[in-house]
Amino acid sequence: MSLPDDLPDDAVLTEQGVDLAGARPARLLLIACGALAHEVLALKRLNGWDHMDLKCLPAKLHLYPDRITGEVAAMVEKHRQSYADIFVLYADCGTGGLLQAKCAELGVEMLAGPHCYSFFEGNDAFAAHDDEISAFYLTDFLVRQFDAFVWKPMGLDRHPELRDMIFGNYTKMVHQAQIEDEGLKRQAAAIAERMGLDFEYRFTGYGDLARSMARQP
Amino acid sequence: MSDQEDDIILAELSDDELVLQMHDDLYDGLKDEITEGVNILLGRKWTPYDVLTKALVEGMRIVGIDFRDGILFVPEVLLAANAMKAGMAILKPLLAETGAPRLGRMVIGTVKGDIHDIGKNLVTMMMEGAGFEVTDLGINNPVENYIGALEAQETDILGMSALLTTTMPYMKVVIDTMVEKGMRDDYIVLVGGAPLNEEFAKAIGADSYCRDAAVAVETAKALIAKKHNQMHA
Numbered sequence: 001m002s003l004p005d006d007l008p009d010d011a012v013l014t015e016q017g018v019d020l021a022g023a024r025p026a027r028l029l030l031i032a033c034g035a036l037a038h039e040v041l042a043l044k045r046l047n048g049w050d051h052m053d054l055k056c057l058p059a060k061l062h063l064y065p066d067r068i069t070g071e072v073a074a075m076v077e078k079h080r081q082s083y084a085d086i087f088v089l090y091a092d093c094g095t096g097g098l099l100q101a102k103c104a105e106l107g108v109e110m111l112a113g114p115h116c117y118s119f120f121e122g123n124d125a126f127a128a129h130d131d132e133i134s135a136f137y138l139t140d141f142l143v144r145q146f147d148a149f150v151w152k153p154m155g156l157d158r159h160p161e162l163r164d165m166i167f168g169n170y171t172k173m174v175h176q177a178q179i180e181d182e183g184l185k186r187q188a189a190a191i192a193e194r195m196g197l198d199f200e201y202r203f204t205g206y207g208d209l210a211r212s213m214a215r216q217p
Numbered sequence: 218m219s220d221q222e223d224d225i226i227l228a229e230l231s232d233d234e235l236v237l238q239m240h241d242d243l244y245d246g247l248k249d250e251i252t253e254g255v256n257i258l259l260g261r262k263w264t265p266y267d268v269l270t271k272a273l274v275e276g277m278r279i280v281g282i283d284f285r286d287g288i289l290f291v292p293e294v295l296l297a298a299n300a301m302k303a304g305m306a307i308l309k310p311l312l313a314e315t316g317a318p319r320l321g322r323m324v325i326g327t328v329k330g331d332i333h334d335i336g337k338n339l340v341t342m343m344m345e346g347a348g349f350e351v352t353d354l355g356i357n358n359p360v361e362n363y364i365g366a367l368e369a370q371e372t373d374i375l376g377m378s379a380l381l382t383t384t385m386p387y388m389k390v391v392i393d394t395m396v397e398k399g400m401r402d403d404y405i406v407l408v409g410g411a412p413l414n415e416e417f418a419k420a421i422g423a424d425s426y427c428r429d430a431a432v433a434v435e436t437a438k439a440l441i442a443k444k445h446n447q448m449h450a
Contacts, residue, residue, distance in 0.1 A: 065411060065412065092382045092412075094382060094411055094412045095382075095412065096382060096385065096412035096413055096414050096417055097382070097417065098414065098416075114381070114382045114383045115382070127383075133330050133331065133332055133357060134332050153290070153291070154291060154292055155290070155291070155292020155293070155295070155296075156292075158292070159292055159295075159296060162292055162295055162296070165295055165299075165335070166295075166335070169332035169333070169334060169356055170332065
């Protein structure tokens with residue numbers, strides 16, 4: 001599937017991250033999870049936010065949430081002299097409040113909310129889903145990178161018999177779509193079938209990500 | 218595993234060799250081989266308790282260390298756990314009959330709003346293997362479930378698990394309720410789950426954060442021993 005930007009492919013965003021800063025630093029640096037790169041670039045382009053540079057850490061850091069805080073902090077420290085402001089495009093992302101505490105200590109702002117499933121839908125709307133504790137969420141990026149992010153790390157390519165041990169308590173997979181793309185929707189439905197779960201499609205757009213970026217000076 | 222290893226006939230191994238082979242088989246998640254090994258040792262008049270501790274628990278301890286060190290990952294641990302479960306299924310009724318040493322009793326469950334149980338199940342299995350009697354409340358437990366289970370029979374340890382940043386604060390609800398009821402100090406409270414850390418455990422008033430199942434067992438043993446020492450001081 002083609003994506004409307006010049007990013008490296010999703011496998012690179014997952015494994016290595018990407019540095020999209022120009023030769024001369026812009027005013028604001030966005031330090032983001034690689035899983036958000038397409039969406040952040042789309043918002044920059046749509047809104048003409050040329051004062052923002054984007055550097056992404058590898059999306060696969062989410063497989064080791066205890067490493068996220070340290071990696072983000074190191075990147076903030078490395079670049080803070082070159083930028084007037086830094087905005088961290090991570091939610092809590094399984095850091096148990098440690099990323100929030102570190103960002104506060106460093107004096108930089110970060111996204112509100114527990115994770116991208118929440119802020120794409122809008123944190124308030126997401127929190128209102130009391131009846132969705134057994135939902136497994138996939139954003140567009142995670143649909144495209146499902147095998148690299150979920151299926152292979154959980155060993156399901158080698159040991160499919162583990163499927164129900166891993167997903168047995170879930171009842172449905174919700175594809176939270178940031179863009180309208182029928183091909184991606186079909187791909188998500190096929191993933192739900194592979195997981196043995198019901199499928200629900202939910203268009204979210206960019207949600208609180210867009211609103212938070214728009215608030216940046 | 219090599220062809221040579223595939224050809225090993227478990228029944229022909231000495232006790233020591235068989236136990237080491239069972240450690241390897243647990244590591245490789247070979248359920249059928251573990252079942253066979255347990256039956257062979259029992260047939261050689263090993264006590265169920267010795268089979269459990271020397272073959273299975275020690276094997277899982279090695280798995281736990283390599284998981285902690287990043288050599289093994291979740292799928293391998295799950296396969297090892299399945300293999301141990303198969304062995305435990307044979308041993309559990311025998312252990313009850315033979316009166317194996319009991320270290321204490323634990324109530325464990327995943328908190329309200331959370332359906333994740335892989336870590337909790339591993340802790341349950343390892344605690345049972347280490348000699349604790351465990352009541353597993355399952356997933357999505359409101360505070361009433363924990364309190365009810367604690368009040369239902371004499372218990373030493375409460376274990377709570379959460380995988381989500383959004384659900385882990387519920388552990389504090391449970392602990393606060395225990396404080397309100399004047400029962401907090403009667404129990405050792407252990408908490409665990411991917412987004413948790415020491416600071417969080419301390420902040421909510423738990424006794425300890427356990428980063429994995431092996432740590433949970435060691436922590437439980439240490440705190441039980443400390444409690445007994447205090448009682449007898």
